[in-house]
Amino acid sequence: DVKVTQSSRYLVKRTGEKVFLECVQDMDHENMFWYRQDPGLGLRLIYFSYDVKMKEKGDIPEGYSVSREKKERFSLILESASTNQTSMYLCASSYPGTDLAKNIQYFGAGTRLSVL
Amino acid sequence: QKEVEQDPGPLSVPEGAIVSLNCTYSNSAFQYFMWYRQYSRKGPELLMYTYSSGNKEDGRFTAQVDKSSKYISLFIRDSQPSDSATYLCAMRGGSNYKLTFGKGTLLTVNP
Numbered sequence: 001d002v003k004v005t006q007s008s009r010y011l012v013k014r015t016g017e018k019v020f021l022e023c024v025q026d027m028d029h030e031n032m033f034w035y036r037q038d039p040g041l042g043l044r045l046i047y048f049s050y051d052v053k054m055k056e057k058g059d060i061p062e063g064y065s066v067s068r069e070k071k072e073r074f075s076l077i078l079e080s081a082s083t084n085q086t087s088m089y090l091c092a093s094s095y096p097g098t099d100l101a102k103n104i105q106y107f108g109a110g111t112r113l114s115v116l
Numbered sequence: 117q118k119e120v121e122q123d124p125g126p127l128s129v130p131e132g133a134i135v136s137l138n139c140t141y142s143n144s145a146f147q148y149f150m151w152y153r154q155y156s157r158k159g160p161e162l163l164m165y166t167y168s169s170g171n172k173e174d175g176r177f178t179a180q181v182d183k184s185s186k187y188i189s190l191f192i193r194d195s196q197p198s199d200s201a202t203y204l205c206a207m208r209g210g211s212n213y214k215l216t217f218g219k220g221t222l223l224t225v226n227p
Contacts, residue, residue: 004159031213040124040219041219042204042217042218042219042220043160043204043215043217045214045215048213048214050213058214090159090160092159094213096213103213104150104162104165105162105215106161106162107152107159107160107161108159109157109158109159110157110158110159
């Protein structure tokens with residue numbers, strides 16, 4: 001079974017704090033993704049990584065950065081947390097390529113972040 | 117016009133009912149279509165995926181794609197309380213990794 005593990009289920013942080021969200025996958029997937037999910041807005045892609053140290057901005061990268069030093073681990077960083085970053089954060093991973101049967105995105109359980 | 121439109125519901129049905137969930141889209145480049153199920157406080161999990169127009173069946177679930185109308189559906193037969201979840205449609209182009217999601221429909225199946 002594919003496993004995508006997010007280090008925290010719930011986090012409470014203060015405005016201005018630097019926040020790290022960690023994600024680890026055990027399927028040797030090249031691709032990893034960070035999304036945020038908000039009521040009425042659905043899932044929105046923050047960043048995508050297709051290899052170690054490689055990244056691409058998604059639809060809403062402002063206020064976020066990412067780090068991928070090892071293939072299995074993808075970190076989302078909020079440099080200076082703000083209240084509008086309160087959200088559910090979801091990590092996903094997949095194989096590369098365009099074959100849909102192979103590059104299914106598998107999601108972690110999510111981290112619910114509250115910024116006060 | 118949003119790229120993907122999905123009625124957020126909520127949708128409440130009695131156990132055993134047939135459920136129809138739908139999404140419309142505007143981007144003709146979309147070729148791959150997926151349905152994810154998300155239980156409360158969990159991440160989405162892939163339920164079904166299809167490529168091209170037509171039907172695909174898996175047990176009680178049928179996914180339908182009509183590219184000419186830019187319309188996709190998920191049917192659930194003999195719905196069960198365990199089907200209570202948010203259902204998300206997702207789609208992407210042929211050479212693009214990026215998924216575009218609908219906002220999800222919250223379904224409750226009442227025993």
